[in-house]
Amino acid sequence: MLLEIEITRAVKISANMEESERLVLGDKNVYPSDEKIFSIIGDIKDVWLMTMKYVKDNYEGSIGEWRFYNDGNQWLFKMQYKKKTLFWIGVLENTFRITFYFGNKGEPVITSSTLPDKIKNDFVNGKRYGNIRAISLKVSGISDLENIYKLINLKAKLK
Numbered sequence: 001m002l003l004e005i006e007i008t009r010a011v012k013i014s015a016n017m018e019e020s021e022r023l024v025l026g027d028k029n030v031y032p033s034d035e036k037i038f039s040i041i042g043d044i045k046d047v048w049l050m051t052m053k054y055v056k057d058n059y060e061g062s063i064g065e066w067r068f069y070n071d072g073n074q075w076l077f078k079m080q081y082k083k084k085t086l087f088w089i090g091v092l093e094n095t096f097r098i099t100f101y102f103g104n105k106g107e108p109v110i111t112s113s114t115l116p117d118k119i120k121n122d123f124v125n126g127k128r129y130g131n132i133r134a135i136s137l138k139v140s141g142i143s144d145l146e147n148i149y150k151l152i153n154l155k156a157k158l159k
Helices: 002-014 034-058 106-111 117-124 142-157
Strands: 063-069 074-081 084-092 095-102 132-138
Touching: 034 084, 034 095, 034 142, 084 142, 095 106, 095 142, 106 117, 106 142, 117 132, 132 142
Parallel strands: none
Antiparallel strands: 063 074, 074 084, 084 095, 095 132
16 A cells, blocks of 8 residues: 555656646546547557557456546556556657656666666666656657567566
8 A cells, every 4th residue: 555655646746757748637527538538649549559459468457547636636547457557647748658667676677678778777767756766758659669568568577
């Protein structure tokens, strides 16, 4: 439970990662339907769909859900597999940000992975929220899928 609280706090903080980034699902009364999401993220829709299909095809029983967080005044998408949160997604204009949280046990797994050095270095040197750190990717296109899939696999396999 404590880890879930720390992660929730970190998600709220990362929702404001860059001043230039504005999450756009701030109306509590408007549930983020697929139609609404796709109208906002535009051409990145294919990356969204392929990410969701990958999780569904490879992690049977995974569950995705939208939740509105009052303190962040934002809808965020959370994907879970076997009671573990795989990732969070915040929707931005013309794109989305996918964020993975790892505890200290994740560091050796990440640093020895085939992820690009920039992602590894950003993680190792990243801000800590208690015992967790984030890897957050602002999706720019299909080329991001390889790293998204790697991160999903790493997160799912960690105990």
